[in-house]
Amino acid sequence: MGELNNDQTVADSRQRTHPAWRMTALAAAALLAAGSYTTIAGLITDPLVMNEGWGRADIGIAIAVNMFLYGAIAPFGAAMMDRYGLRIVTTAALGLLAISSTLIITATPTAGWFVLWWGVLVGTGTGCLTMVFGAAVANRWFVERIGLATGILTAASVVGQFAxxxxxxxxxxxxxxxxxxxxxxxxxxxxxxxxxxxxRDSPSDVGSSRLGETAPPRSVSGSPDNAAARTLRVLLTCLHNRRFWLLAGMFFLCGATTNGLMWSHFTPAAHDHGMAPTAASTLLALVGFANVIGTVAAGWFTDRIEPRILLAVFFLIRGLTLGTLPAILTTHIDPPLIAFAVAFGILDVATVPPTISMCRHYFGADSALAFGWINVFHQLGAGAMSLIGGLIRQSDGSYTLVWIAGATLCIVAAALGGTVGSKESVDCRMSRTDTPGDAPETDR
Known part of the structure; x- marks a missing residue:
């Protein structure tokens, strides 16, 4: 009878949904909510200009600060999650976003205050809830099916941003x-x-282990001081690495030609051509849905084709796509614009898998942190293009030069992709003594 009860207990345990999926759903809700803030700036730009009388350059400053903090906060947000826990930091970040919304609506009489509320507060809140947070949740709760969990969390962020x-x-x-x-x-x-x-911060908090883990779960929380110190130490090491600067330069141009253009300027540019904001937002939603297809396909190709070649091809095609926009942007959604939205969406985040693969090869056990710092340059590029694009529109009266500049930057990025160096010829230079085969410990 005792053996029967034990067998029944095991069967019941297997039938229950693992708590890791519940944590994934909760993290997805947080990412969706944070993602809704990241693309709305372009939607409200024209109303702020027309109704509040603010200059586009002033709004561009707020968006630039926001995008910079969105990238710069992420590595330190991860260290804070190590020290205070996922739940506390995530709840605080979401609370900061809610407070920011209230202040923007009720206490924003000038563009200067908008820079503070939108640039600083929203930038800080969303910066704590990037895919660094999603990766932390997946690593803490999954051993098996971690790819599926990460995909779900990425999709949630995309839905928040575009859908x-x-x-x-x-x-x-x-x-x-x-x-x-x-x-x-x-x-x-x-x-x-x-x-x-x-x-919850870890499976042990609910008396469980990670999904797919048969051995007793090991602690995923390291010394918070060591985590922060390692984050900065990896940065100092990377700053002396030529390949880091090449990848950072490409990602700077990547951010300028994606987030800096589409998040900030597509809706105002469409409005210049007489397109309704709802129609422009629908095209951006299509870009978001195509993102998922592009990311999965890019990952598949990265396993089969040298990543630097993929990067060069992706940037080149993206540049050609942006170069067509001045000729096809019109008052309504038509087949050329639909084709543009799908093509751009497929290429929008397709650069991420090959870049992560190259980071893994060049930086070994420090690859995740190295990519985090490279992503900071992505946001610097996004912020710079957001500001420069607003200045060009304000002085020229048109976004045509903005799209041409974006296409040109993509060609420059494609050229940089060919100079990084082939995978076979690289001597990995790591900041620690770990071998490239060592799996990076997120919280070590």
Whole structure:
């Protein structure tokens, strides 16, 4: 009878949904809510210019600060999660976003305050909830099916960035620019409540182990001081590595030609051509859905083709795609614009898998942190193009030069991709004594 009860207990345990999936759902809610803030700036730019009388350059400064902090905060946000826990930091970040929404709606009389509320506060909040957070959740809760979990979390971030944008646009068309900001705040509050109630820092908190783990779970929390110190030490090591600068330069141009263009300037540019904001947001949503296809395909190709070649090809095709935009942008959605949205969306984040692969080869056990710092340059490029694009539009009266500049930068990035060096000829230079085969420990 005792053996029967034990067998029944095991069977019941297997039938229950592993808590890792519940944590994935909660983390996805947080990423979706944070993602809703990352693309809305382009939607509200024209209303702020027309209704509030602000200059596009002033708004561009706020967006540039936001994008810089979005990238720069991520490595330190990970260290804070090591010290204070996933739940506390995530809840605090979502709470900061909700507070920011309230301040933007109720206490933003000038563009200067908008720089503080949107640039600093929202940039800090979203910077804590990038895919660094998603990777931390996946690493702490999964041994098996970690790829599926990461894919779900990435998709949640994309849905937040693009898929709900048409809904926010429709809401704005029925009211004014305050409404979508308020809606993002509601999403942040809802996610914060869910996270505060349900998210846990590790499987041991719920008497479980990681999904697919048969041995007793080992602690995933290291010394918080060591985590922060290692983050900075890896940066110092990378700064003396030529290949780091080449990859960082490519990702700077990548951010300038994706986030810096599409998040900030596509909707205002479409408005210049007489397109309704809802239609422009629908095209951006299509870009977001194509992102998922592009990322999966890029990962598949990265396993089979030398990554530096992929990067060069991706940047070249992206440049050609951007170069067509001045000729096809019109008042309504038509087949050429749909083709542009799909093509650009496939290439939008396709550069990430080959870049991560090259980081793994060049930096070994420090590859994740090296990529985190390279991603900071991505956001620097995004912020720079957001600001420069606004200045060009303000002085020239058109976005044509902005799209041409973006296409040119893509060609430069493609050329840089060919100079990084082949995988076979690289002597990996790591900042520690770990071998390249050692799996990086996220919290070590």
């Amino acid at each position: 709900i944008l048409p809904l926010l646009s429709e809401l704005m068309s029925q009211t004014d620019w305050h409404a979508p900001i308020a809606a993002c705040g509601v999403l942040a509050i809802g996610a914060a409540v869910l996270v505060a109630i349900g998210l």
